Amino acid sequence: MTEAEQSPDPRQRERAGLSRRALLGGGLLGAAAVGAAAGFGTARATAAEPAVATDAAAGTFPFTGEHQAGIVTPAQDRLYIAAFDVTTDDRDDLVALLQRWTTIAARVTQGLSAGPFGPAAGPYDAPPDDTGEALDLPPAGLTVTFGFGRSLFVDADGRDRFGLADRLPDALLELPHFPADNLDPARSDGDLVVQACADDPQVAVHAIRNLSRAAFGAATIRWTQLGYGRTSSTSTAQRTPRNLFGFKDGTANLKVEETAAVDEHVWVPAGQDDPKATWMTGGSYLVARRIRMQIETWDRTSLREQEALVGRTKGEGAPLSGGTEHTEPDFTVTGRDDVPLVALNSHVRLAHPTQNDGVRMLRRGYNFTDGNDALGRLDAGLFFIAFVVDPRTHFVPMQNRLSRDDGLMEYLQHTGSGLFAVPPGVPEGSLVVGSDGTPITTGSSPFVGQALFA
Amino acid sequence: MTEAEQSPDPRQRERAGLSRRALLGGGLLGAAAVGAAAGFGTARATAAEPAVATDAAAGTFPFTGEHQAGIVTPAQDRLYIAAFDVTTDDRDDLVALLQRWTTIAARVTQGLSAGPFGPAAGPYDAPPDDTGEALDLPPAGLTVTFGFGRSLFVDADGRDRFGLADRLPDALLELPHFPADNLDPARSDGDLVVQACADDPQVAVHAIRNLSRAAFGAATIRWTQLGYGRTSSTSTAQRTPRNLFGFKDGTANLKVEETAAVDEHVWVPAGQDDPKATWMTGGSYLVARRIRMQIETWDRTSLREQEALVGRTKGEGAPLSGGTEHTEPDFTVTGRDDVPLVALNSHVRLAHPTQNDGVRMLRRGYNFTDGNDALGRLDAGLFFIAFVVDPRTHFVPMQNRLSRDDGLMEYLQHTGSGLFAVPPGVPEGSLVVGSDGTPITTGSSPFVGQALFA
Numbered sequence: 001m002t003e004a005e006q007s008p009d010p011r012q013r014e015r016a017g018l019s020r021r022a023l024l025g026g027g028l029l030g031a032a033a034v035g036a037a038a039g040f041g042t043a044r045a046t047a048a049e050p051a052v053a054t055d056a057a058a059g060t061f062p063f064t065g066e067h068q069a070g071i072v073t074p075a076q077d078r079l080y081i082a083a084f085d086v087t088t089d090d091r092d093d094l095v096a097l098l099q100r101w102t103t104i105a106a107r108v109t110q111g112l113s114a115g116p117f118g119p120a121a122g123p124y125d126a127p128p129d130d131t132g133e134a135l136d137l138p139p140a141g142l143t144v145t146f147g148f149g150r151s152l153f154v155d156a157d158g159r160d161r162f163g164l165a166d167r168l169p170d171a172l173l174e175l176p177h178f179p180a181d182n183l184d185p186a187r188s189d190g191d192l193v194v195q196a197c198a199d200d201p202q203v204a205v206h207a208i209r210n211l212s213r214a215a216f217g218a219a220t221i222r223w224t225q226l227g228y229g230r231t232s233s234t235s236t237a238q239r240t241p242r243n244l245f246g247f248k249d250g251t252a253n254l255k256v257e258e259t260a261a262v263d264e265h266v267w268v269p270a271g272q273d274d275p276k277a278t279w280m281t282g283g284s285y286l287v288a289r290r291i292r293m294q295i296e297t298w299d300r301t302s303l304r305e306q307e308a309l310v311g312r313t314k315g316e317g318a319p320l321s322g323g324t325e326h327t328e329p330d331f332t333v334t335g336r337d338d339v340p341l342v343a344l345n346s347h348v349r350l351a352h353p354t355q356n357d358g359v360r361m362l363r364r365g366y367n368f369t370d371g372n373d374a375l376g377r378l379d380a381g382l383f384f385i386a387f388v389v390d391p392r393t394h395f396v397p398m399q400n401r402l403s404r405d406d407g408l409m410e411y412l413q414h415t416g417s418g419l420f421a422v423p424p425g426v427p428e429g430s431l432v433v434g435s436d437g438t439p440i441t442t443g444s445s446p447f448v449g450q451a452l453f454a
Numbered sequence: 455m456t457e458a459e460q461s462p463d464p465r466q467r468e469r470a471g472l473s474r475r476a477l478l479g480g481g482l483l484g485a486a487a488v489g490a491a492a493g494f495g496t497a498r499a500t501a502a503e504p505a506v507a508t509d510a511a512a513g514t515f516p517f518t519g520e521h522q523a524g525i526v527t528p529a530q531d532r533l534y535i536a537a538f539d540v541t542t543d544d545r546d547d548l549v550a551l552l553q554r555w556t557t558i559a560a561r562v563t564q565g566l567s568a569g570p571f572g573p574a575a576g577p578y579d580a581p582p583d584d585t586g587e588a589l590d591l592p593p594a595g596l597t598v599t600f601g602f603g604r605s606l607f608v609d610a611d612g613r614d615r616f617g618l619a620d621r622l623p624d625a626l627l628e629l630p631h632f633p634a635d636n637l638d639p640a641r642s643d644g645d646l647v648v649q650a651c652a653d654d655p656q657v658a659v660h661a662i663r664n665l666s667r668a669a670f671g672a673a674t675i676r677w678t679q680l681g682y683g684r685t686s687s688t689s690t691a692q693r694t695p696r697n698l699f700g701f702k703d704g705t706a707n708l709k710v711e712e713t714a715a716v717d718e719h720v721w722v723p724a725g726q727d728d729p730k731a732t733w734m735t736g737g738s739y740l741v742a743r744r745i746r747m748q749i750e751t752w753d754r755t756s757l758r759e760q761e762a763l764v765g766r767t768k769g770e771g772a773p774l775s776g777g778t779e780h781t782e783p784d785f786t787v788t789g790r791d792d793v794p795l796v797a798l799n800s801h802v803r804l805a806h807p808t809q810n811d812g813v814r815m816l817r818r819g820y821n822f823t824d825g826n827d828a829l830g831r832l833d834a835g836l837f838f839i840a841f842v843v844d845p846r847t848h849f850v851p852m853q854n855r856l857s858r859d860d861g862l863m864e865y866l867q868h869t870g871s872g873l874f875a876v877p878p879g880v881p882e883g884s885l886v887v888g889s890d891g892t893p894i895t896t897g898s899s900p901f902v903g904q905a906l907f908a
Contacts, residue, residue: 078682080823085830119700120769124758131753132700132768133683133821136693186828201532201655201682205823209832213753220830226682226823228532228655229587239590246573246586299585299667304578314586315574367587369534369659369680370824374640376539376674378663 060139063106065425066282067267070143071362071387072256074235076197079227079366080204082212083190083418084219086152091162095453097218101146101211102447106431106439111139114210116438134206142198144207146448147286147420150174152191167452169277171285171390172421178403180413187290187416190222201228225290227366227383234364240317240325243382244293244367247310248317251325254362265360265394266387279451282424284387287395290416293381298411309407311346319348345407356398361386391419423449514593517560519879520736521721524597525816525841526710528689530651533681533820534658536666537644537872538673540606545616549907551672555600555665556901560885560893565593568664570892587660594654598661600902601740601874604628606645621906623731625739625844626875632857634867641744641870644676655682679744681820681837688818694771694779697836698747698821701764702771705779708816719814719848720841733905736878738841741849744870747835752865763861765800773802799861810852815840845873877903
């Protein structure tokens with residue numbers, strides 16, 4: 001504190017304050033410059049004001065790259081995802097929004113504030129360029145992943161909204177109605193989606209909030225979902241988490257270490273058949289399903305029945321055909337009366353690649369709990385997210401089968417749904433960087449999904 | 455894995471499985487015995503199955519003691535709180551519920567499963583006695599705190615529901631309508647409240663879910679609230695967190711280290727005036743207010759206006775009269791035109807003890823984000839929780855004043871409310887412990903709030 005800042009004269013204080021705020025800005029920019037030099041992979045939020053250490057994870061993941069982050073990134077603990085309706089009719093406005101979003105995402109994922117001044121600096125008579133609730137928090141492994149819904153290309157009447165209809169991938173289909181779907185339109189679809197994952201939920205909420213703010217006049221939030229516990233691992237270095245059925249989930253999930261399988265099942269390859277989708281090379285498709293669990297009914301089901309429906313033991317997560325968690329299930333083994341040990345209607349059997357033409361998904365789901373209904377039943381379950389190379393081969397057939405045959409469906413209801421084309425990453429080094437080393441938005445700024453508009 | 459467990463013969467497997475499950479139970483019991491020996495202060499969840507280390511906090515807080523835990527306990531990062539309606543008319547059923555809840559809370563706060571078998575063991579044709587989603591998670595500092603609403607004593611028609619009307623404390627009043635209240639009955643009040651706080655949200659959700667399950671036939675959930683970021687510190691060892699206005703919150707909060715002030719402002723003393731409330735000695739009153747913030751409007755407000763309304767700087771959190779975060783605000787200092795630097799309608803001034811007859815509260819609030827409304831605006835804000843010795847002196851006058859005069863109220867709306875009498879703790883060493891060292895429920899089990907029924 002300088003004398004001027006402590007002065008009872010508000011004019012003196014204000015001048016000192018502005019100067020302090022400018023310095024604070026300088027602190028952030030300095031950190032960003034370091035980040036820029038290191039490809040935005042190592043920057044931390046710093047401030048002239050003393051930061052108090054927290055024990056939350058302080059890591060960062062690069063924003064730029066061949067693919068967007070938040071897909072094969074080791075799944076963070078918490079999720080906040082939002083779908084947006086685009087409210088402008090102007091293609092240039094849409095591009096400008098994506099440019100602003102790209103810049104903000106490049107910053108916040110590196111622990112920087114959403115704008116160059118930060119929440120506590122900048123012109124005193126203007127709103128701060130960052131909302132501030134993450135000011136003292138570490139980056140917490142934040143990733144921000146963007147996607148485009150079918151309705152961005154053609155509206156419900158088939159109208160070409162932004163001159164993008166001839167770029168609508170065949171794979172970005174309207175999902176069919178699945179048996180037992182009970183979808184709420186207010187929790188489904190959307191023109192744009194933004195998935196924010198972090199180890200601190202407040203960091204994920206901060207990212208979406210500041211992106212939403214930057215969308216003012218161009219897009220509004222359609223639905224959001226907070227997920228508090230990851231239900232999938234995407235790396236062999238992670239333990240297998242549990243869903244709200246109390247079972248391990250994602251034991252057989254595709255892992256980032258399986259590079260050949262990831263290339264085959266996740267990333268859209270070059271030279272695909274669909275000429276409308278060349279802009280998607282290196283991208284993926286995000287399938288979102290809000291799956292409510294009938295928690296109270298499940299909790300009154302016997303352990304025998306629970307294990308039979310899942311096809312695995314509840315503690316270890318071993319297939320009922322024997323072994324330990326990572327033992328491959330043997331669907332041929334039978335017991336008493338020649339009944340298969342892994343039941344025909346068990347989830348593990350119906351979802352297994354050998355029963356689905358070898359198809360695998362990269363799942364990235366989260367547990368959610370959204371209050372309760374009027375009968376006191378929890379509105380809780382699993383927010384399913386998967387990234388796949390093509391939902392026509394990698395989601396629709398399996399979901400049809402599961403919805404029809406899976407014994408678990410008695411305890412499940414799909415209440416929300418979305419399918420989004422997730423474009424490739426923003427190329428490394430392509431971001432426009434200001435003289436201070438931080439990414440800025442200009443008329444020619446590169447942005448996520450740029451190839452779609454080329 | 456034994457050979458029998460890998461056997462394709464389901465009878466052999468089942469026997470082996472039961473044996474393994476019994477062993478698993480033994481593992482839990484063994485850990486609990488250690489906990490019992492150490493006063494339930496140090497036990498950790500263990501299992502025969504290998505536990506994978508996580509980086510979440512692994513600490514535990516004692517469940518028993520003079521006061522309930524979760525009040526002056528250093529505020530954990532996450533909250534899940536639930537209010538219940540009692541559905542039974544039978545006093546004995548209510549007592550049995552509180553006995554079951556006491557036993558479960560004593561277990562889960564020490565990292566044990568809700569019941570002695572755990573989620574993956576016990577009779578195979580019965581539902582497991584624990585739901586399982588916390589099986590591999592550390593205790594994460596879980597505390598569970600119980601309270602009683604006014605409606606437990608007398609219903610809306612003044613009827614004495616359980617023979618408790620002559621024990622209704624004067625302090626457990628019906629809160630008055632405050633200016634600008636917009637309360638949703640479905641988010642307000644309740645016969646019972648359970649506050650679960652932990653550093654891992656899944657651990658807090660698991661606790662409430664298993665307590666809710668144990669309430670089957672006696673009580674149902676009325677409302678719940680998930681809070682993802684604490685907005686108060688209750689210990690000088692904790693940093694000051696930020697609310698969704700982006701400001702530090704709770705700088706002047708009562709801290710556990712201020713023992714004399716905690717005794718004066720939090721705990722109900724012996725020898726109070728109200729003979730109906732002697733059972734509350736050592737207890738406290740929990741005030742809950744769901745405060746929605748008009749996030750989008752706030753985010754368009756200038757930094758100058760934001761700081762003026764709060765009365766502190768946004769970055770450092772220093773009072774506008776000068777100094778640093780923990781400098782006492784000086785309400786007498788004026789600037790230009792003799793206008794006070796800390797405005798007359800600023801939050802820090804109106805809430806300050808010197809402006810409220812020296813009253814202080816122990817706040818324990820959390821940020822929440824519950825989706826969005828049809829216009830795309832976030833349903834987000836602060837779930838205010840405070841523990842006070844008497845809401846008639848320590849909450850109602852201040853809230854009347856804030857609701858009427860606080861400039862921040864333009865950006866706030868109270869959408870839920872509750873007031874609960876939080877009885878003292880279950881005495882150390884009083885829990886009935888089975889031969890295996892774990893707490894069990896018997897007809898004579900001590901329970902939280904027992905003095906109310908004596």
